[in-house]
Amino acid sequence: MGGNFICVHNSCRSQIAETIGKLYAKDVFDSYSAGTEIKSEINKYAIRTIKRLYDIDISKTQHAKLIEDLPEIDIVIKMGCNVTCPFLPSRYEEDWGIEDPTGKGNEAFVTTAETIERKMKNLIKKIGNREIKLKNKMPAK
Numbered sequence: 001m002g003g004n005f006i007c008v009h010n011s012c013r014s015q016i017a018e019t020i021g022k023l024y025a026k027d028v029f030d031s032y033s034a035g036t037e038i039k040s041e042i043n044k045y046a047i048r049t050i051k052r053l054y055d056i057d058i059s060k061t062q063h064a065k066l067i068e069d070l071p072e073i074d075i076v077i078k079m080g081c082n083v084t085c086p087f088l089p090s091r092y093e094e095d096w097g098i099e100d101p102t103g104k105g106n107e108a109f110v111t112t113a114e115t116i117e118r119k120m121k122n123l124i125k126k127i128g129n130r131e132i133k134l135k136n137k138m139p140a141k
Contacts, residue, residue, distance in 0.1 A: 007078070013079040016109075017033060048106070049109040079098050
């Protein structure tokens with residue numbers, strides 16, 4: 001099963017969610033992140049926050065991706081685009097509505113990562129308890 005975390009630029013929240021998904025959900029689904037547009041690099045504050053909280057250097061393990069570059073996805077989590085989020089066919093979708101911390105300093109990034117971790121653990125629990133009902137078929141592309 002594949003889980004994808006999407007936002008427009010794939011440089012901050014979705015990258016943080018991909019890392020946290022790889023840490024906590026690896027036995028439940030494969031984690032990816034992507035966007036409809038990409039920045040040339042992952043946000044430096046996101047890199048610093050993940051290094052500080054999880055001792056992982058995502059500048060070495062991840063890169064920005066377009067949604068077209070992803071394998072088939074079962075679960076889509078929208079980070080909260082504050083505009084129209086990209087559409088990605090899936091069997092289940094949630095919008096976490098997380099505010100973009102860009103330009104707000106280190107503590108905003110830590111709060112964002114903590115929020116994503118809490119929501120990720122809740123998602124894993126819902127999947128484990130079968131509270132999430134995956135649609136039988138993928139929508140037509």
